[in-house]
Amino acid sequence: MKIILLWTDVMVWLLVISLLLWAWTVSRSPQVRKLWHTVFKSSIAMASAIILLFYLLFALLDSVHFRLATTTNESQSKTLQYGGITSLLDIMFSHNMKNTERTYSAPFATHEYTKSIVLNEHGVTKQEYLPLKYVGTGDDIIGKSIFAGFVGLVIVGVLILMHILWRGRRGLKSELPWRTAYLTFGVLIITFTWLYLLSYHYHVLGTDKVGGDVLYQSLKSIRTGVLIGILTTLIMLPVAVILGVSAGLFGGWVDDGIQYLYTTLSSIPGVLLIAAGVLSMQVMMDNNPTWFETTLERSDLRLLFLIIILGVTSWTGLCRLLRAETLKISQIEFVTAAKAFGVGKVTIIRRHIIPNLMHIILISVVLDFSGLVLAEAVLSYVGVGVDPTMHSWGNMINQARLEMAREPMVWWSLFSAFVFMFILVLAANLFSDRIQRVLDPRNKS
Amino acid sequence: MSTMLAVTDLNVSIGQDTLLKSISFEIQQGEIFALVGESGSGKSLTSLAIMRLLPDVISIRSGDITLHNKSLFVLPESQMQKIRGKQIAMIFQEPMSALNPVMTVGEQVAEVIKIHLGLKKDAVRKKVISLFEEVALKNPKERYGWYPHQLSGGQKQRVMIAIALACEPDLLIADEPTTALDVTIQAQVLTLLKKIQKDRGLSILFITHDMAIVAQMADKIAVMYHGEIVEQAERKTFFTHPQHPYTKSLLKDAMVKIEKHTIDIDKDTLLEVEGLKVHFPIKKGLLQRTVGYVKAVDDVTFSIKRGKTLALVGESGSGKSTIGQAILSLIPVTQGSVKFENINLVDLHDKALKVYRRKIQIVFQDPFSALNPRMNIGDIIREGMISLGVGPQTRVLQDEYIKTLLLKVELQADYLTRYPHEFSGGQRQRIGIARALAVEPELIICDEPTSALDVSVRMQVLKLLKKLQKESAVSYLFITHDLSIVPVIADEVAVMKEGKIVEQGLVSDVMHNPQNAYTQKLLLSAPKLPNNENI
Numbered sequence: 001m002k003i004i005l006l007w008t009d010v011m012v013w014l015l016v017i018s019l020l021l022w023a024w025t026v027s028r029s030p031q032v033r034k035l036w037h038t039v040f041k042s043s044i045a046m047a048s049a050i051i052l053l054f055y056l057l058f059a060l061l062d063s064v065h066f067r068l069a070t071t072t073n074e075s076q077s078k079t080l081q082y083g084g085i086t087s088l089l090d091i092m093f094s095h096n097m098k099n100t101e102r103t104y105s106a107p108f109a110t111h112e113y114t115k116s117i118v119l120n121e122h123g124v125t126k127q128e129y130l131p132l133k134y135v136g137t138g139d140d141i142i143g144k145s146i147f148a149g150f151v152g153l154v155i156v157g158v159l160i161l162m163h164i165l166w167r168g169r170r171g172l173k174s175e176l177p178w179r180t181a182y183l184t185f186g187v188l189i190i191t192f193t194w195l196y197l198l199s200y201h202y203h204v205l206g207t208d209k210v211g212g213d214v215l216y217q218s219l220k221s222i223r224t225g226v227l228i229g230i231l232t233t234l235i236m237l238p239v240a241v242i243l244g245v246s247a248g249l250f251g252g253w254v255d256d257g258i259q260y261l262y263t264t265l266s267s268i269p270g271v272l273l274i275a276a277g278v279l280s281m282q283v284m285m286d287n288n289p290t291w292f293e294t295t296l297e298r299s300d301l302r303l304l305f306l307i308i309i310l311g312v313t314s315w316t317g318l319c320r321l322l323r324a325e326t327l328k329i330s331q332i333e334f335v336t337a338a339k340a341f342g343v344g345k346v347t348i349i350r351r352h353i354i355p356n357l358m359h360i361i362l363i364s365v366v367l368d369f370s371g372l373v374l375a376e377a378v379l380s381y382v383g384v385g386v387d388p389t390m391h392s393w394g395n396m397i398n399q400a401r402l403e404m405a406r407e408p409m410v411w412w413s414l415f416s417a418f419v420f421m422f423i424l425v426l427a428a429n430l431f432s433d434r435i436q437r438v439l440d441p442r443n444k445s
Numbered sequence: 446m447s448t449m450l451a452v453t454d455l456n457v458s459i460g461q462d463t464l465l466k467s468i469s470f471e472i473q474q475g476e477i478f479a480l481v482g483e484s485g486s487g488k489s490l491t492s493l494a495i496m497r498l499l500p501d502v503i504s505i506r507s508g509d510i511t512l513h514n515k516s517l518f519v520l521p522e523s524q525m526q527k528i529r530g531k532q533i534a535m536i537f538q539e540p541m542s543a544l545n546p547v548m549t550v551g552e553q554v555a556e557v558i559k560i561h562l563g564l565k566k567d568a569v570r571k572k573v574i575s576l577f578e579e580v581a582l583k584n585p586k587e588r589y590g591w592y593p594h595q596l597s598g599g600q601k602q603r604v605m606i607a608i609a610l611a612c613e614p615d616l617l618i619a620d621e622p623t624t625a626l627d628v629t630i631q632a633q634v635l636t637l638l639k640k641i642q643k644d645r646g647l648s649i650l651f652i653t654h655d656m657a658i659v660a661q662m663a664d665k666i667a668v669m670y671h672g673e674i675v676e677q678a679e680r681k682t683f684f685t686h687p688q689h690p691y692t693k694s695l696l697k698d699a700m701v702k703i704e705k706h707t708i709d710i711d712k713d714t715l716l717e718v719e720g721l722k723v724h725f726p727i728k729k730g731l732l733q734r735t736v737g738y739v740k741a742v743d744d745v746t747f748s749i750k751r752g753k754t755l756a757l758v759g760e761s762g763s764g765k766s767t768i769g770q771a772i773l774s775l776i777p778v779t780q781g782s783v784k785f786e787n788i789n790l791v792d793l794h795d796k797a798l799k800v801y802r803r804k805i806q807i808v809f810q811d812p813f814s815a816l817n818p819r820m821n822i823g824d825i826i827r828e829g830m831i832s833l834g835v836g837p838q839t840r841v842l843q844d845e846y847i848k849t850l851l852l853k854v855e856l857q858a859d860y861l862t863r864y865p866h867e868f869s870g871g872q873r874q875r876i877g878i879a880r881a882l883a884v885e886p887e888l889i890i891c892d893e894p895t896s897a898l899d900v901s902v903r904m905q906v907l908k909l910l911k912k913l914q915k916e917s918a919v920s921y922l923f924i925t926h927d928l929s930i931v932p933v934i935a936d937e938v939a940v941m942k943e944g945k946i947v948e949q950g951l952v953s954d955v956m957h958n959p960q961n962a963y964t965q966k967l968l969l970s971a972p973k974l975p976n977n978e979n980i
Contacts, residue, residue: 031819031864333809334817334825337880340773341829342795342802351828355819 004065006300043180045434050184051427059226062089099134101211148197152190206412218416220391228376229369235311240318248326262316275384277309299387359439366432370425393417449648455508466673475646479663483899487672534609538621540601544593550604551589561612576607599630618650627760632970656699657972698904717748721781741767743944752918756931759941769890803833806881810893812873816865823861835884854879871902
């Protein structure tokens with residue numbers, strides 16, 4: 001087995017590590033801990049956070065890439081060869097990956113969605129619905145569901161029991177809405193085990209034009225969506241914070257320059273800038289096909305470029321906000337006091353300004369997340385988004401354009417992409433709502 | 446005289462907490478009734494209850510409020526709306542935010558008249574102008590078309606009074622109407638209110654925290670403390686025979702004796718400011734050309750001796766805070782010198798200045814913005830010690846040092862790990878003082894350190910400052926607008942007006958025998974508590 005680190009994998013894992021570090025430092029400050037405690041006191045925030053974590057888990061599972069060793073016994077000498085790049089998620093769903101049908105089939109169908117012309121044994125051509133290759137007779141769906149539900153319940157029960165025991169041993173009496181948390185967790189796990197176990201017998205969300213499993217596609221798309229949402233902010237954040245704070249604090253020509261930059265940038269239509277960036281990058285990649293060993297690496301780099309371009313075009317709003325807030329904070333007396341102590345500018349920024357900007361940064365990051373997930377869908381639909389070979393909700397919706405025009409209509413691709421995206425964006429929005437309510441000082445009265 | 450307003454046994458609570466506890470009082474026709482108390486004592490809440498404008502979360506438990514013997518609580522909202530404005534009118538503390546900035550002041554008064562009196566357009570205009578005349582607004586016809594930002598604070602408050610009077614109310618509720626104003630303007634507004642009250646036979650419910658204003662204005666006084674009226678009396682008996690201990694302490698804190706001050710000539714001079722000028726350029730146009738200067742500080746000269754206090758007195762905009770910042774080298778000095786121990790700080794560069802940063806410190810006006818809300822008290826105090834290398838430099842020893850400092854400013858040592866939001870205004874101000882003291886300064890610039898505090902807290906802080914001065918011979922430059930506290934803290938006083946010092950000298954000399962016309966005006970304007978003889 002050989003671990004493969006794609007560019008976006010590196011960034012995701014770096015982000016996860018820095019998030020954990022941040023959480024660790026934050027957990028030492030009782031004040032911040034109390035704030036987050038208030039965030040999670042709302043049951044909606046708790047449920048949303050669990051859903052978001054679930055999505056993140058899938059994205060992370062799909063971000064562990066490796067090549068499996070396939071040993072071949074040629075002339076006694078064992079040569080080690082590697083197969084294609086797969087991820088943990090691929091291995092979980094390898095049956096869906098391999099079992100591609102011929103063409104469209106509806107969710108839980110046993111036969112294809114369209115009639116095909118077949119020659120029967122009497123030499124007569126007939127039009128009929130062909131049975132699917134990898135689906136059984138389709139009987140006892142209820143029995144299988146009950147079994148799957150039971151398995152799900154057992155998993156949920158064990159995990160929740162462990163958590164309750166752990167809480168009991170620590171003697172924690174918290175007012176967090178654990179019941180909502182358990183309920184959300186239970187519903188998610190049971191639904192997922194049901195889908196997963198039945199996916200061995202059916203195409204639970206149907207298949208697409210070339211017979212690919214839609215459930216698998218939707219799950220693979222999670223990584224694309226989540227990555228664009230998170231990593232773009234990662235790129236945008238340092239630019240926005242550094243430029244915003246220095247514009248607000250230093251003033252003078254620094255301020256003028258930065259203001260000029262973001263006014264110019266934000267007056268160019270965003271889509272135009274992104275399209276131009278993506279297309280020129282596309283040309284560059286086409287001219288240098290030797291850069292990439294596999295199509296996966298190629299589409300990964302395209303995703304990375306898209307993320308960078310989105311980041312470069314979206315920092316202006318936050319920068320403007322931070323500049324204004326820095327201007328305000330730098331006039332407050334505790335900053336004057338620090339100056340009177342002869343504290344250096346960098347220390348003032350680090351100790352007095354950034355901590356007082358944190359709520360704005362956090363709120364805008366969470367708010368931007370859902371916007372960016374939706375932006376990916378729109379851009380891929382227009383054709384300037386991620387690589388067409390990459391699984392993404394935008395690409396799924398793009399393909400569904402033609403499927404919706406068919407008679408009878410093929411609805412499940414669009415439906416799956418819509419549901420998966422809707423749940424993610426809704427959870428992110430609800431969560432950001434709560435964060436904003438708790439962290440924004442203007443809401444305290 | 447008949448009873449205008451009667452509040453009987455009013456109980457107000459939010460959730461389980463009682464906010465007002467059986468409040469009862471009566472206001473007679475043509476009487477000024479003063480409700481006195483510190484912040485949070487429930488005075489404004491009482492006035493809102495009278496207007497029936499309490500927020501939804503606050504509920505009235507029991508009691509009744511009657512206007513002309515008719516209960517206000519049984520009225521439907523539509524009737525109550527007529528009573529507001531027409532029978533009871535209100536003036537607020539902050540004239541800046543009570544006026545709509547995009548409407549001319551004339552229109553704003555006219556609007557109220559139109560709603561309540563239903564007059565025709567010309568008649569409305571005439572009425573507005575006559576109202577403006579009544580509140581002594583100059584050029585009333587011209588002012589009709591002015592916008593709020595074109596008026597000064599005092600003028601805005603006059604417009605607010607005109608709005609309140611527009612519908613000829615029977616009762617005027619004045620909620621700290623002069624707190625945001627300068628002393629001289631305050632005096633004018635108070636005289637105006639008194640005159641209007643006499644002319645119209647109005648009743649006024651006057652809410653304030655200032656005992657001296659009460660003495661000047663009120664016929665009857667009620668003292669509120671923690672949601673209760675602890676004492677209620679006619680003015681004369683109130684000031685001659687206060688009953689409740691809280692009232693006594695309030696009066697004692699407000700009463701300041703002027704002692705004879707002396708200055709030892711042999712004490713060495715710590716700070717010498719000579720011909721200090723700070724001019725801010727006014728920039729206009731595309732290229733930010735400098736078209737003129739605001740002379741914030743214009744040729745100011747004074748000196749402070751070691752272990753003594755100079756009070757810098759002036760109204761807002763007189764340039765007193767700018768002087769403090771110039772001494773700290775936080776803003777560039779246009780001309781002149783600031784000599785500290787005979788070294789001119791104006792010439793020094795950032796690095797050389799660092800030595801003097803230690804010796805000159807500052808305490809701010811607003812205790813809420815002076816402390817970084819994201820740092821705990823220990824770190825706030827530690828910051829200067831680390832930056833300037835003062836005191837012990839290991840964390841454990843620093844903690845010990847900070848604990849002794851906290852005790853010194855009469856706080857508890859274990860406050861070290863707490864955050865600013867857990868403290869009251871007075872406590873925060875003490876933390877601010879501890880922060881300044883941490884670097885063992887020789888001069889502390891106190892920029893209105895007590896103006897955001899309640900009367901009793903104000904006295905405690907002033908006493909603390911005085912005590913610290915005795916212990917460590919630190920000098921203060923005490924910047925204030927409040928003449929009444931000058932004798933408590935200062936040895937010398939300098940009076941500022943429009944960037945210039947118009948009079949300076951020993952406190953006892955200046956306070957008793959002011960030479961300059963402006964100083965005389967200031968002293969006259971300041972509301973005074975009656976001495977026992979002349980009530």
